[in-house]
Amino acid sequence: MKALRHRPARVLPAVLVSIVMLALAAALLWAAIARLATGQWWSQLSRAAQSVEQAPWAAPGAMVAAAVVAIIGLLLIIWALAPGAFTTARVASPEPEDAVVRGGVHAVITTGGLATLASGAAHQIDGVSGVRSSATAKSVLVSLTTPLRSRDSLVAEVRAAVEERMRRSGVFPAPKIRVRAHTKEMS
Amino acid sequence: MRILAGGLNRAWLTVIGLVLLVLGVGWLLAASGLLASLHPALDQEAAPMRGASGVLDQPWMPAAMIVVAALLILAGLSWLVRQIPRKRQAPTLRFHEDARQGVTLMEAPVFSDAVAHDVEELEHVTAARALLRGSRSEPELVLRVAVNERADAQEVVDAISERILPRAVEALGVPFTDVGIEIVVTRQSRKSDRVRVQ
Incomplete structure (x- = not known):
């Protein structure tokens, strides 16, 4: 059941x-069909072939093109x-039980799901006016806004709530929870 | 839940990347004069594309370009098609031992849809999809379960293991070889129901 827990398949660069x-x-x-139909190459193609004929290795345009090609190769x-x-x-x-599954039950939760769970848990804490979360398989970052000026106890409370939510959800290894709080005056 | 061509993509990106990197770096090395001692044609003042017009005027050039274009189209299209996610769903399930005494067949989606419907009845589950892979004798089940944000993922997994899977195995007649459950959390709190007013 490897396909359940996979790394990015690099579909975008492949496409x-x-x-x-x-x-x-x-x-x-x-270009080839135009050459066969009319008996001559496109004028732009002929001109390009003539202009590159005399260009040395160190021609500025060629060096820029080579650098671009090398960078694209490195990126790929x-x-x-x-x-x-x-x-x-x-x-x-x-x-x-062996009578139900001979191998094993493999369960995963999406990282987006982890972030939603964390936001949900943080939102239940008194003093939190807004929450945004992001997550990887190893860590969860909760960014919250609060009207409170003293944020330390709120941050600790939110961290404990999110850790408890992760524990109850059975996520393992337990992700590292980071909480950032910003004071925002309520209008 | 669906299978993507990750290995193939990474292999081809490596090959194409290496070719481009070698070409680009090779040209830059020649341009810097570092390769001049290897061959006079690699001197930085040498013109590597000398004779390009002559090659272009060769009568075989259009045919060569058509062949190269055909190869590129084949490679590009087949690579593009491989990006379509594959389900690898099980073929028609055969429940009979001896076809001379009768045949019992079931399409895999009939079974997987029933399992998905069963999972959707669990508390906090808003939607579910199931996919049966392998065969009737070696079945593998993959579930994608959407739950609301009040759900505990482990509770849902436990409920599936203890209540849904035994019923599914009873219907199938053989234990699963493997079961995969992917939990997705959604803010949607209700299952979507349709009400028709006449």
């Missing part, structure tokens, strides 16, 4: 690169090799 490949293919095809390699964060966190699940 972008394949669209660039298709665009390049269309341009090549169009980083995209491919960087593992990326898990999009789900594990949830404790009971050991099933």
